[in-house]
Amino acid sequence: MFGGVTGLSKFVDYSALMSLSPEQTLIQRILEGDSEAFSQLVRDHHVAVIGLCRSIVGTQEAAEDAAQEVFLKAYRSLKSFRGDAQFSTWIYRIAYRHCLDVLKYEKRRFAEPLDATNPENESSLADRIPDPVSFTQNLEIRDLAEAVMARLSPEYRLVLTLREGQGLSYEEIVEMTGWTLDSVKARLRRARETMLEIARHFEAPPIVQEGGKKP
Numbered sequence: 001m002f003g004g005v006t007g008l009s010k011f012v013d014y015s016a017l018m019s020l021s022p023e024q025t026l027i028q029r030i031l032e033g034d035s036e037a038f039s040q041l042v043r044d045h046h047v048a049v050i051g052l053c054r055s056i057v058g059t060q061e062a063a064e065d066a067a068q069e070v071f072l073k074a075y076r077s078l079k080s081f082r083g084d085a086q087f088s089t090w091i092y093r094i095a096y097r098h099c100l101d102v103l104k105y106e107k108r109r110f111a112e113p114l115d116a117t118n119p120e121n122e123s124s125l126a127d128r129i130p131d132p133v134s135f136t137q138n139l140e141i142r143d144l145a146e147a148v149m150a151r152l153s154p155e156y157r158l159v160l161t162l163r164e165g166q167g168l169s170y171e172e173i174v175e176m177t178g179w180t181l182d183s184v185k186a187r188l189r190r191a192r193e194t195m196l197e198i199a200r201h202f203e204a205p206p207i208v209q210e211g212g213k214k215p
Helices: 022-031 035-057 060-076 087-106 119-127 139-150 154-165 170-177 181-199
Strands: none
Touching: 022 035, 035 060, 035 087, 035 154, 060 087, 087 154, 087 170, 139 181, 154 170, 154 181, 170 181
């Protein structure tokens, strides 16, 4: 998958590696030519990168394609990683910019609202959502949450995924997107308000009491 990696140097300074964090050590090993270390880094961040890509490009298939390109770009640019930010923030920035390029060049259109009440759109709704954010953890309302997320704009899905799903701080979102701090907070507030407003138009799932009877 990631060819062109040279052999591990025979003269690695392991005493220096011991002073680094586990992730910094992994990165140092990659820079020394350890291909298995890069495979481990991919495994560590694959789910999060896929979720971020999906929140922008809209489908699982497109997200998987985008994620592979993101990791390739990260590998080629790894020497530029200075370590003054978390690696996750650094690779999220690469993913964000790459996915914007995907939208630009493939002219994808996901902002158009879908009719969530149409059974023919059920598969599309499921395909167009990012990884579940905090309120979807309750399985009884997961279908409702997915339908709501599918009707949000890509920008709102992105900021919700970064803040609620990936747990990024406001400052990390600013660094990743290039938005101002006030803009991040405003987008997140509007995204939450829009999400709640859309949710009011869906029928809440019935509450079933013990014995299978509705109240």
